[in-house]
Every structure is written in C-alpha cells, then in structure tokens.
Amino acid sequence: MTPAFPLAPEQASSVAGEVDALFLFILAVTGLFAIGIWIALFYFAIRYRRRSEDDRPAEIHGSLVLELAWTIIPFLLMSAMFVWGAKVYFHLNRPPDDAMTVSVVGKRWMWKLQHPTGQREINELHVPVGRAVKLVITSEDTIHSFFVPAFRIKKDAVPGRYNMAWFRATKTGRYHLFCAEYCGTEHSKMIGRIVVMEPEEYQVWLAGGPAPESPVLAGEKLFTELNCITCHRPDSAGRGPVLNGIFGRPVALASGERVVADEAYVRESILSPAAKVVAGYQPVMPTYLGQASEEQLIALIAYIESLQVPSEGAPADAPVPSRAKGARSR
Amino acid sequence: MSSEPRSLPADHYLKAGWDLKSWLLTTDHKRIGLLYLMSITLMFAIGSLYAGIVRWNLLVPDGSQMSAEAYNKAFTGHGVVMVFFFLIPSIPATLGNFLIPLMIGAKDLAFPRINLLSWYIYVIGAALTMWALLSGGLETGWTFYTPYSTVFAESNVEVAAIGIFIAGFSSILTGLNFIVTIHKMRAPGLTWFRLPLFVWAHYATSIIQVLGTPVVAITILLVALERIFHFGFFDPNRGGDPILFQHLFWFYSHPAVYIMILPSMGVISEIVTCFSRKRIFGYSFIAMSSLAIAAIGFLVWAHHMYVTGMAVYSAMVFSALTYLVAVPSAIKTFNWTATLFRGSVKWDTPMIYVFCFIGLFLIGGLTGLFLGNLGVDVHLTDTYFVVAHFHYIMVGGAIMGYLGALHFWWPKITGRKYIESWGKVSSLLVFVGFNLTFFPQFVLGYLGMPRRYHAYPEEFQILNVLSTAGATILGFGYLFPFSYLTHSIFRGEPAGDNPWGAKGLEWTTQSPPLTHNFDEIPVVTEEPYDYASPPKEAARG
Numbered sequence: 001m002t003p004a005f006p007l008a009p010e011q012a013s014s015v016a017g018e019v020d021a022l023f024l025f026i027l028a029v030t031g032l033f034a035i036g037i038w039i040a041l042f043y044f045a046i047r048y049r050r051r052s053e054d055d056r057p058a059e060i061h062g063s064l065v066l067e068l069a070w071t072i073i074p075f076l077l078m079s080a081m082f083v084w085g086a087k088v089y090f091h092l093n094r095p096p097d098d099a100m101t102v103s104v105v106g107k108r109w110m111w112k113l114q115h116p117t118g119q120r121e122i123n124e125l126h127v128p129v130g131r132a133v134k135l136v137i138t139s140e141d142t143i144h145s146f147f148v149p150a151f152r153i154k155k156d157a158v159p160g161r162y163n164m165a166w167f168r169a170t171k172t173g174r175y176h177l178f179c180a181e182y183c184g185t186e187h188s189k190m191i192g193r194i195v196v197m198e199p200e201e202y203q204v205w206l207a208g209g210p211a212p213e214s215p216v217l218a219g220e221k222l223f224t225e226l227n228c229i230t231c232h233r234p235d236s237a238g239r240g241p242v243l244n245g246i247f248g249r250p251v252a253l254a255s256g257e258r259v260v261a262d263e264a265y266v267r268e269s270i271l272s273p274a275a276k277v278v279a280g281y282q283p284v285m286p287t288y289l290g291q292a293s294e295e296q297l298i299a300l301i302a303y304i305e306s307l308q309v310p311s312e313g314a315p316a317d318a319p320v321p322s323r324a325k326g327a328r329s330r
Numbered sequence: 331m332s333s334e335p336r337s338l339p340a341d342h343y344l345k346a347g348w349d350l351k352s353w354l355l356t357t358d359h360k361r362i363g364l365l366y367l368m369s370i371t372l373m374f375a376i377g378s379l380y381a382g383i384v385r386w387n388l389l390v391p392d393g394s395q396m397s398a399e400a401y402n403k404a405f406t407g408h409g410v411v412m413v414f415f416f417l418i419p420s421i422p423a424t425l426g427n428f429l430i431p432l433m434i435g436a437k438d439l440a441f442p443r444i445n446l447l448s449w450y451i452y453v454i455g456a457a458l459t460m461w462a463l464l465s466g467g468l469e470t471g472w473t474f475y476t477p478y479s480t481v482f483a484e485s486n487v488e489v490a491a492i493g494i495f496i497a498g499f500s501s502i503l504t505g506l507n508f509i510v511t512i513h514k515m516r517a518p519g520l521t522w523f524r525l526p527l528f529v530w531a532h533y534a535t536s537i538i539q540v541l542g543t544p545v546v547a548i549t550i551l552l553v554a555l556e557r558i559f560h561f562g563f564f565d566p567n568r569g570g571d572p573i574l575f576q577h578l579f580w581f582y583s584h585p586a587v588y589i590m591i592l593p594s595m596g597v598i599s600e601i602v603t604c605f606s607r608k609r610i611f612g613y614s615f616i617a618m619s620s621l622a623i624a625a626i627g628f629l630v631w632a633h634h635m636y637v638t639g640m641a642v643y644s645a646m647v648f649s650a651l652t653y654l655v656a657v658p659s660a661i662k663t664f665n666w667t668a669t670l671f672r673g674s675v676k677w678d679t680p681m682i683y684v685f686c687f688i689g690l691f692l693i694g695g696l697t698g699l700f701l702g703n704l705g706v707d708v709h710l711t712d713t714y715f716v717v718a719h720f721h722y723i724m725v726g727g728a729i730m731g732y733l734g735a736l737h738f739w740w741p742k743i744t745g746r747k748y749i750e751s752w753g754k755v756s757s758l759l760v761f762v763g764f765n766l767t768f769f770p771q772f773v774l775g776y777l778g779m780p781r782r783y784h785a786y787p788e789e790f791q792i793l794n795v796l797s798t799a800g801a802t803i804l805g806f807g808y809l810f811p812f813s814y815l816t817h818s819i820f821r822g823e824p825a826g827d828n829p830w831g832a833k834g835l836e837w838t839t840q841s842p843p844l845t846h847n848f849d850e851i852p853v854v855t856e857e858p859y860d861y862a863s864p865p866k867e868a869a870r871g
Binding site: 008023034048186 | 393398399402469471477478481482483566567569571572573606607608611613636637638642646649650653657660661663664665667668670671672673674675676677685688689693696697699700703706707708709712713776777778780781782783784785786787789862864
C-alpha cells in the first residue's frame with residue numbers, strides 16, 4: 001500500500017494537496033533561512049578562528065540597518081504564512097452544503113459512527129469517493145480526537161460539545177483513523193479505518209446488512225417516548241415552543257439575545273433547558289440530563305432538524321425528510 | 331593569564347564548612363545554587379530513565395515490551411519530572427542563583443533566607459510528586475487534561491498535583507528574589523544597559539515565573555479539588571467546561587517554554603562574546619527581545635488548541651500573535667551569528683555547545699512556524715511532529731545552553747578545570763545522539779503517527795528504531811559530563827580565576843569566590859563585553 005520508507009503521507013482528500021502545498025512553502029522558506037544561518041555560522045567560525053592568543057578583534061557595536069532588515073523580512077514572510085494558513089483553516093472548517101452528515105461519537109476506546117441512512121459502524125467508516133462528508137463529532141466520556149492523516153483532518157471529540165469537520169475523499173482505498181488525544185490505557189488501540197469506495201460499491205454496501213433505522217426515525221420515536229411531544233406540538237398550542245422549521249434559524253430568547261438553533265443549542269436546551277429560554281415561554285421544562293445517551297441526543301437533533309414548517313412542505317418523494325443537508329439545499 | 335597562580339585560593343565559599351548543617355542552613359546564594367544543582371541532576375537522571383523506558387517500548391510496533399499502563403505511566407513520569415522538576419528550575423535556580431549576584435557586584439540575593447526557603451519548597455514538592463509517581467504512578471500525561479485527569483484517571487493524581495502546586499511556589503519565590511535583586515542591588519555604575527544579557531534574560535524569565543506560575547498552580551489545584559470534592563469546574567455533566575482547563579493550563583505552560591529557553595539564550599550571549607572576543611552584536615535588540623518574548627508569550631496560549639473546536643476567528647488571532655512572538659527569537663539568532671563576524675573564534679567546549687544551540691534551536695524555532703500555522707497544524711498537532719519540535723527547543727535549546735553554561739562557569743564554581751578533550755567528545759555525542767533521536771520524529775509526525783501511542787502501525791517502525799538508537803547515544807553523551815565533571819571536583823587542575831579571559835564582574839573575583847563574593851564592591855565604568863581590551867587581573871581575597 002505504501003512504499004517501504006515513505007517521507008510524506010498519502011494524499012486522499014480534496015484538502016490534502018492544499019495543506020501539503022502550504023507545508024512545502026513553509027519548508028522552503030524556513031529551510032532557506034536555516035541553511036543560510038548554518039553556512040554563516042560555520043563560515044565565520046572557521047574563517048575567523050583564533051590564530052593567536054593575543055588576537056583582539058576590532059569592536060563592532062551593531063547595525064540598525066541589519067536589525068531592521070532581519071526584523072522586517074521575517075515578519076513579512078511570516079505574515080504570508082499566516083494569511084495562507086488562515087485561508088486553509090477557514091476552508092477546513094466550512095463544510096460544503098451538499099455534504100452528507102455522519103455522526104461520530106468517541107468512547108473509550110472506540111469510534112461509533114452512524115450514516116445519515118442509519119447504518120452504524122464501529123472503528124470503520126465506509127464512504128463514497130468524491131462525496132463531501134460532514135462529521136459531527138462528540139464524545140461520551142473524555143476528550144478524543146478524530147484524525148485521518150491521509151485526509152489531513154483532525155478534530156477533537158469533546159464531551160458536551162459538537163465539533164464539525166469535513167472531507168471529500170479523492171481516492172479509493174483504506175486509510176488510517178487514529179485517536180490523537182490521549183484518552184487512557186487503550187488510547188493507541190482506538191484506531192480504525194476509513195474505507196473509501198466507488199459510489200456504486202457504496203450503494204451496494206449500504207444495501208447489505210439488516211435494514212437500519214435512520215437517526216430521524218429513531219429520534220421521532222424518542223420524541224414520543226420521552227414525552228417531548230406533550231409540550232412541543234406542531235400547532236403552537238403546547239407549553240413549549242414549536243420546533244418545526246426552527247433548526248438553523250435564529251431564535252429570540254427571553255434574555256433579549258438571539259441565538260442560532262444549531263446542534264449545540266438544541267443539545268443544551270435538552271440537557272439544561274433553563275440556560276437559554278425562548279422569549280414568551282416559562283422555564284418549566286425538566287432536564288433530560290442522564291436520560292438520553294449521546295447517540296439518542298444525536299437522533300433527537302436529527303429529528304428536530306427534519307421538522308419542516310408545514311407550509312413549506314417536504315419533497316413528496318421523501319416521506320421522512322433526510323437529515324442530510326442535500327435534502328434541504330436541493 | 332599564564333601568570334595566574336595555579337592553586338586554589340586560600341579561602342573561598344566551599345571552605346565555609348563541609349558538614350551537613352553548613353549546607354542545609356546556608357544562605358549563601360552560591361551554596362544554594364549547588365544544592366539546586368544536585369537536586370535537579372537527580373531529577374534529570376530519573377527523567378532520563380523514564381525516557382529510556384519510553385524509547386525501549388517503542389522499539390517494536392505491537393507494544394509487547396510492556397503493558398499499556400506501564401507505558402502511559404512512563405511517558406507521564408518523563409514529562410512531569412523533566413518539565414516541572416528539571417527544565418523550569420534548571421538554569422535559573424542553579425546558575426542564575428550562583429551568578430546573578432556575582433554578575434551585578436552584589437554580596438548575595440536580596441532575600442537570602444527566602445532563597446533557601448525556595449529550595450526547601452522545591453524539595454518538598456519534588457519528594458511528594460516522586461512519591462506519587464513511584465507508589466502507583468500517574469497516567470494523565472504531564473498536561474493533566476480534563477476530564478481525563480478529573481474523572482477517568484485511577485492513579486495518584488491528587489498527590490502529584492499537590493506536589494506540583496507546592497513546587498510552583500519555589501519558582502515564584504526565586505523569580506521574585508531575582509527581580510528585587512536586579513532592581514535594587516546592582517553595583518555603582520552598573521546601569522540597566524550595562525547589565526550582562528544573562529541578567530536581562532533572567533529578569534524576563536522572572537517576570538513570567540511571578541505572573542504565570544500562580545495560574546498553573548491554581549489550575550492544577552482545581553484538578554485535585556475536583557477529584558476530592560467533586561466540584562464541576564471542568565465536568566460538562568455538571569455545567570463545567572473541559573476546554574476551560576486547557577485555556578488555563580496553556581496560559582502558563584506556553585510561557586513556561588520561555589522560562590526554559592530564555593535563560594539559555596542569556597547563556598549563549600555570554601559565551602558567544604567570550605569565545606569570539608567580540609562585543610555582542612546589537613546588545614539592546616537582544617535585551618529588548620527577551621522582554622518582548624516574555625510579554626507576547628503570554629498571548630499565544632491557544633495555539634495549542636486549534637482543533638478543539640474553537641471559533642475560527644479567535645484561532646486566527648492566536649496564530650497571528652504566535653508568528654509575532656517568533657520575531658524576537660529570530661532577532662536573537664541573527665545577532666549571535668553576526669557576533670562571530672570578524673571575531674577571534676575559539677572552539678572550546680562551551681563554544682561548541684553554543685554552535686549546537688544555535689543550530690538546533692533554529693530547527694526548533696522554525697518548526698514552530700509549521701505548528702503556529704492554522705492550516706498545517708490541524709494535520710500536525712498531537713503527532714510526533716510536536717514531540718520533535720518541543721524537544722528541539724527544550725533539549726536542543728535549553729539543555730544545550732545548560733551544558734554550555736555548566737562548562738563555561740565550571741572553573742568559576744569549583745575553581746578547577748575539566749578535561750577539555752572529554753568535553754569535546756561528549757558534546758559531539760550529545761549532538762549526534764540528539765539529532766538521531768528527534769529528527770526522525772518530524773517525519774513520523776508528518777506521516778501521521780500520533781503521540782502517546784503505546785503501540786503503532788508497522789510502517790512507523792524503522793523511524794522509531796532510529797530514534798531509540800539515537801536516544802542510546804544521547805544517554806552516553808549525558809553520562810560523560812556527569813563523570814568527568816565529578817572527577818574534576820576532586821582531581822581537576824586548578825583553573826585560575828579567569829581561564830577564558832572573560833569579561834563580566836563574576837570573572838573579576840577569585841575562583842571559587844569568597845562567601846561574600848567581593849572584598850570591595852566593584853564600580854562599573856564600562857559597557858559590557860568590552861573584549862577589545864585585555865581582561866584585568868582578578869583580585870584575590
């Protein structure tokens with residue numbers, strides 16, 4: 001798969017080339033500086049070697065011109081590195097709209113992954129080549145980090161938070177998945193594979209195995225089981241706010257602030273309902289801390305995201321709107 | 331110089347007594363410096379043993395050399411001992427303690443008894459932490475990241491944390507002592523811009539110690555309290571935030587890197603001038619760059635956290651500031667190199683360590699530009715690239731400076747010479763061993779090997795074996811100075827008061843100095859590093 005003595009990791013994602021080009025730019029600039037200084041150091045050390053114990057070289061105090069030169073030139077070069085790096089980072093943190101969402105839950109010591117269509121995997125993720133995949137990453141216990149060297153992506157899985165990362169695989173094959181944040185005894189066993197397949201193969205793979213329950217469906221069931229439905233009704237007659245169509249939109253709070261109802265906000269509202277109460281409602285909702293697991297929370301969020309405003313109407317061919325962003329942006 | 335007497339002076343600070351009481355109750359900054367030297371040498375030996383265990387485990391990919399628990403305890407032990415009990419006190423507490431009063435023409439530090447107290451505090455902290463490490467061990471990594479350390483770790487976190495908390499006070503008191511001493515006790519005529527750059531570097535270091543250490547001390551204490559009383563500072567299930575810990579921890583621990591490297595930079599400025607017989611190039615730029623590093627160094631902490639999910643724009647601010655803090659380090663490197671220009675360069679052991687320092691610190695500093703870069707850091711963070719980078723700074727930089735300093739001032743401290751050829755051989759071993767150990771780790775990291783892995787995929791084995799081979803050579807490189815320097819204490823030829831023909835007040839008194847340093851308080855009339863004129867004869871008491 002790899003040469004016996006590789007010096008660079010494989011490039012298997014759309015951003016890998018970008019990151020490597022930047023890496024090589026920094027390598028070239030710093031390499032030139034390092035070689036320049038080493039040569040100067042050794043040339044001076046040999047050329048001006050002490051020949052007699054009575055040598056008393058003439059004084060040189062310094063040079064303002066030189067000081068300014070070697071302050072400003074490195075500063076400008078480093079500014080270029082910074083700007084380029086910020087651009088790449090921005091790109092790494094902005095998933096494309098057509099990405100399919102895979103949820104990632106780190107747990108000592110395994111990765112639990114779920115496809116938008118419901119298939120669950122452990123320590124292995126099958127994805128189609130060429131398709132953007134957005135990862136929503138969290139952890140059940142301590143901090144982990146989702147790291148795929150061939151894709152040049154890494155993002156911490158932090159308990160209590162949803163972090164995003166994304167990639168678009170460009171080459172079929174099997175690639176390392178590592179946990180990069182120390183998480184205890186079996187940290188180095190918390191590894192797996194990303195299997196990048198041709199889209200047709202991926203469809204075949206999805207069709208194999210028992211028919212899974214999609215996160216949206218699972219969320220819908222939970223919504224009833226946990227009695228959320230008693231207060232959050234679609235017809236604004238409930239004691240809680242209507243949830244249809246709120247996902248991804250700004251919400252006015254009782255405090256006067258506005259927040260966007262994203263994954264983190266919905267999660268917080270389930271676990272600590274009193275933290276950010278919607279304007280016009282009483283803080284009467286009980287906490288669901290300890291009653292819903294991380295994966296159940298993800299399912300609930302998927303369901304809430306799927307709830308459309310009735311008038312907008314869901315596409316006729318999708319009785320249950322998919323959590324994949326593609327369904328909305330089409 | 332050949333006219334100097336080749337015998338030790340009749341009276342000096344070591345003759346003030348050899349019994350235990352004369353050492354344990356001393357308030358002489360020179361003796362306290364030696365107490366520190368012995369303590370940190372012991373801690374360095376322990377830390378090195380841990381490193382040996384780590385490298386031994388990584389010889390094979392499957393982790394079959396030892397259990398994962400044992401490995402995790404070994405790398406934690408290595409980090410905790412080396413960072414908190416060797417690197418942070420290394421140059422300031424030993425050579426800084428010994429030299430600052432001598433360099434500024436004072437009889438002692440401003441608070442001699444607090445100086446002794448800070449050594450006792452260090453010993454208590456070190457003993458407590460060692461007890462935690464040896465009885466059951468610690469497996470949180472030296473970084474104590476929450477919620478792992480607060481909820482999941484099943485080891486002696488509380489005791490180790492309290493040990494580190496206590497040791498922090500030693501660092502604070504030393505810093506405070508230096509600041510007051512440098513402000514109030516300079517000899518007549520010794521204006522700020524006549525101070526040796528070693529003193530400037532320690533002044534900047536002390537500021538970081540005084541301002542930064544309380545933050546990490548409290549943070550580590552919070553970890554212990556959270557474990558004992560189940561507070562929820564860092565626990566998301568109780569409304570806490572585990573990332574808050576990282577902010578607090580790195581607010582100190584990034585500046586702590588400068589606590590380790592600034593004193594070494596001071597050392598380099600002293601040695602490079604002496605062995606090229608040149609005034610330092612750009613004195614005020616080097617002095618001010620130390621202060622700039624200390625100031626900006628406090629504003630870059632979150633560059634350790636680009637992948638924690640922080641806001642994109644705050645990451646950009648921290649990246650920009652990180653590039654800014656690289657500028658003063660670059661200024662220093664250029665000025666040291668320029669100092670050699672048209673000098674009279676002598677290749678003695680301390681100077682060879684200076685060459686090693688500049689060459690290796692350069693790699694350490696420049697690879698920091700990869701890690702400070704937002705786009706590249708996402709791939710490199712938490713891999714062996716980071717491990718290689720900070721070892722180039724801390725071992726290639728800080729320890730090379732420490733060894734250079736030890737060799738340079740050894741004749742001042744002991745009054746005796748070491749065997750020069752041994753010094754040269756061991757510096758070569760250290761240089762070769764160091765590069766063979768850590769250079770392959772840059773490649774490993776770029777290939778994607780995460781740090782703190784007990785077992786790893788087979789394709790990484792060749793580079794790991796190279797690294798372990800290098801560590802073996804490095805180990806011998808460290809054993810050599812230990813043995814020939816110890817030998818020189820008893821058998822070394824008397825060195826004379828100023829064997830290098832160096833400038834600076836510490837070389838104007840006898841070697842070893844008197845307990846009260848100077849018979850007459852010196853009056854300073856010239857700028858530092860006046861190497862254009864020959865050194866004056868030292869006064870003997």
